[in-house]
Amino acid sequence: MRELKIRERIQIEAGGEAVVERELGRGGQGIVYQVRYRGREYALKWYFISRIRNPEAFRANLRKNIEDGAPEDGKQFIWPLFLTKQKKKGAFGYLMELAPAGYDSFTDIYNGYKWEKPRVKGQPAVKRKVRFASLDIMLTAAINIVRAFRALHLSGKSYQDLNDGGFFINTRTGDVLVCDCDNVAADGDNFGIGGMPGFMAPEVVRGAAKPNVLTDRYSLAVVLFKLFFRGDPLEGSKVLKCVVMTEENDLIHYGKDPVFIYDPANASNRPVNGVHDNVIRLWQIYPDFIRQAFTMSFTYGIREPNARIIEKNWIRMLIQLKLDIVHCGCGKTAFSSAFEEQGDHILICRNCGSTIYTLGINDYELPLNPGARLYRCLTEKNNDDFQTVTGTVIENRLKKGLFGIKNQSGKTWKALFPDRSVRDVAPGKAAPVWKGLQIDFGEDLKGEILL
Numbered sequence: 001m002r003e004l005k006i007r008e009r010i011q012i013e014a015g016g017e018a019v020v021e022r023e024l025g026r027g028g029q030g031i032v033y034q035v036r037y038r039g040r041e042y043a044l045k046w047y048f049i050s051r052i053r054n055p056e057a058f059r060a061n062l063r064k065n066i067e068d069g070a071p072e073d074g075k076q077f078i079w080p081l082f083l084t085k086q087k088k089k090g091a092f093g094y095l096m097e098l099a100p101a102g103y104d105s106f107t108d109i110y111n112g113y114k115w116e117k118p119r120v121k122g123q124p125a126v127k128r129k130v131r132f133a134s135l136d137i138m139l140t141a142a143i144n145i146v147r148a149f150r151a152l153h154l155s156g157k158s159y160q161d162l163n164d165g166g167f168f169i170n171t172r173t174g175d176v177l178v179c180d181c182d183n184v185a186a187d188g189d190n191f192g193i194g195g196m197p198g199f200m201a202p203e204v205v206r207g208a209a210k211p212n213v214l215t216d217r218y219s220l221a222v223v224l225f226k227l228f229f230r231g232d233p234l235e236g237s238k239v240l241k242c243v244v245m246t247e248e249n250d251l252i253h254y255g256k257d258p259v260f261i262y263d264p265a266n267a268s269n270r271p272v273n274g275v276h277d278n279v280i281r282l283w284q285i286y287p288d289f290i291r292q293a294f295t296m297s298f299t300y301g302i303r304e305p306n307a308r309i310i311e312k313n314w315i316r317m318l319i320q321l322k323l324d325i326v327h328c329g330c331g332k333t334a335f336s337s338a339f340e341e342q343g344d345h346i347l348i349c350r351n352c353g354s355t356i357y358t359l360g361i362n363d364y365e366l367p368l369n370p371g372a373r374l375y376r377c378l379t380e381k382n383n384d385d386f387q388t389v390t391g392t393v394i395e396n397r398l399k400k401g402l403f404g405i406k407n408q409s410g411k412t413w414k415a416l417f418p419d420r421s422v423r424d425v426a427p428g429k430a431a432p433v434w435k436g437l438q439i440d441f442g443e444d445l446k447g448e449i450l451l
C-alpha cells in the first residue's frame, strides 16, 4: 500500500473529505494519522490492505459496526465512526475519535514507564513513570475493562484481539477506553484476526478455533492477570528453558501444552526467582478468592472454554477485591490479608494495633476502617454501580474511637440494634459501628456488622 501524504485529501463515504495532518503511529495492520474532517480532528486508521485476508468482507463488517454504533453509551470505546471511500487498489481506512489527553496505554502501565518525545527536536526522550494513583484506582480500571467487555458481549459481538495495546487507561481516575475496535465482529464471525501471542486462547493458537466470546474471556483473564501480577500467567521455568522463543515454542507453551505458573497439580512451570520477581511477590498479597479465580481460569478454564469466568462474576469478585482494601488510620493501605485476623471477621492492624470490624452485605464483606466507603452496588438491590458513594465510615469528632457509617445515599436507612431497638438513619446521619448492629438499607437489603 502507498502511505498517505501530509495534506492529502481522503474522501469519506458519509460525504466530504478528511485532510491528513500528521502520523500518530503505526502497527501491524496499518498507520494511524491525525486528520481534520468537518472542522474537527479525528484519528484515521489506514490499512495495509495486502495484509487483510478478505478486504471486502472486512470493510462490510466495519460498516456494520459503524451503523450499529458502540455498545451501551459508547463512553468506553473508541469506536469506528466514518468509513473512507476506497482508493486505487481498494485501499481504505476509517475515522475514530482521537485518544483524549491524560490516558496511558496498557502497555506503558504494564511496563511501568514510557518514553516521552522531547519537546525540542534533537533533545533525548524522557523516561516517565506510569503508575496508578492508588490500588483502588487500579481496581476501578480493572472493573471498567470487564464492564466494557460485558457491554460488547451483550451486544452480540466479540472483540477477537484482546491485548495490552487495546486499552487506554486514565491512571488518576481508572477510566478505560477500548481502542482498536475494528476487529470487533458479530460473535461467530471472524475476518482473519487471530490475536496477539500471549493473549490468545490456546485453542486459537492451535488453530482449532476462531476468536469468539469464549476466547475473549480467556484473553480478559490474561489482561487482568498482567494488570495485577505484572507477569505472564504461562511463562515460568518450563518456558525459560527454551532459549529461543520460536513460533514452534509459542505453539507448545501457549497452545498445545500451556501450564499455569501456579497450577496446583503441575509444578513444571513455576516462576523463577530473579526473572519473575513481580509475580512471585504480588501473588502472595492477593486474597485467596482472587488467586483461585485465576487458577481456575488457567487450569480448568484453559481446556474448557465454557468454564471460563463470565464478566458478571469477574465484576462481583473485583468489587469484593476493591472492598477488601483496608486503609488503616495509621496510614497502612493493603488488602485485608496483610492484617492479622482475630476470629473470622475482625482484623487487627499489625502496624498500630487498631481493631477493624467488618460489615457483611449479601455476599460481600468489607472492612469498616475510618474512611471506608459503601457504594450504590452494596446498598441498593440489583445495582452494579461501584463508584457512587452511598456511605462512609467516620470517627465521632467528640468521642475519639467511636465510629459510625454516615448515610450518603439520599434514602433513610434503619439501624437495628442488638437489643432489638430500631432507629432511623436519615441522610447525613450515621449508624454506629457496633458489634451485631444491622443496617436495613430498604428493599429487604441488610448489612450486619460481623463478629
Ligand SMILES: [Zn+2]
Pocket (backbone or CB within 6 Å): 328, 329, 330, 331, 332, 349, 350, 351, 352, 353, 354
Ligand atoms: Zn494501623
